[in-house]
Amino acid sequence: GIQVEQSPPDLILQEGANSTLRCNFSDSVNNLQWFHQNPWGQLINLFYIPSGTKQNGRLSATTVATERYSLLYISSSQTTDSGVYFCAVEDRGGSEKLVFGKGTKLTVNP
Amino acid sequence: DAGVIQSPRHEVTEMGQEVTLRCKPISGHDYLFWYRQTMMRGLELLIYFNNNVPIDDSGMPEDRFSAKMPNASFSTLKIQPSEPRDSAVYFCASRPSANQPQHFGDGTRLSIL
Numbered sequence: 001g002i003q004v005e006q007s008p009p010d011l012i013l014q015e016g017a018n019s020t021l022r023c024n025f026s027d028s029v030n031n032l033q034w035f036h037q038n039p040w041g042q043l044i045n046l047f048y049i050p051s052g053t054k055q056n057g058r059l060s061a062t063t064v065a066t067e068r069y070s071l072l073y074i075s076s077s078q079t080t081d082s083g084v085y086f087c088a089v090e091d092r093g094g095s096e097k098l099v100f101g102k103g104t105k106l107t108v109n110p
Numbered sequence: 111d112a113g114v115i116q117s118p119r120h121e122v123t124e125m126g127q128e129v130t131l132r133c134k135p136i137s138g139h140d141y142l143f144w145y146r147q148t149m150m151r152g153l154e155l156l157i158y159f160n161n162n163v164p165i166d167d168s169g170m171p172e173d174r175f176s177a178k179m180p181n182a183s184f185s186t187l188k189i190q191p192s193e194p195r196d197s198a199v200y201f202c203a204s205r206p207s208a209n210q211p212q213h214f215g216d217g218t219r220l221s222i223l
Contacts, residue, residue: 031211033212041216041219045213050209095168096165096166097143097158097166098153099155100154103152
């Protein structure tokens with residue numbers, strides 16, 4: 001099945017810093033989503049982005065489907081950005097399920 | 111709009127007991143997914159439905175697990191008998207149609223003692 005790799009696994013920032021999270025996937029995808037799992041365990045939809053670029057406030061994402069990767073940019077980080085960021089993909093040739101990466105654990109210190 | 115609603119939020123029970131988790135998808139969504147999150151295996155699909163019909167149940171661990179979707183607004187995931195290794199967070203998600211984002215509920219944190 002499709003493989004999803006996220007990097008880095010852990011990231012520690014000072015408030016106000018910028019960061020880039022990466023997601024590599026091993027095959028063509030129909031769907032790619034970025035989620036933020038907050039300290040209460042909720043999975044928050046950030047972006048649905050199988051290709052192209054989107055922005056939402058301080059967050060933006062870019063997916064280059066032909067090269068099989070996606071990037072999530074966080075600018076001017078805040079302590080509330082802390083948590084785990086997951087990339088999840090739906091394999092174009094397979095089941096309609098989302099296959100999740102292992103996540104990037106982000107800690108933003110005040 | 112109301113999101114995906116799961117109940118209970120937390121469940122603690124003893125090994126051998128039957129556990130029933132419930133999910134109400136977003137109205138008008140044709141797809142419903144059940145995922146499980148553990149430290150060892152991360153987030154994995156258990157089963158998903160399209161128009162109330164199970165499509166892929168290859169992630170269901172064993173016969174102790176069963177899922178139903180009797181109508182478009184309700185699904186259950188049942189574990190009988192439960193075992194300590196079933197302890198996990200169980201998420202339900204829904205989406206309106208193919209090639210649309212999945213929306214997740216807040217999850218049920220299940221502890222089997």
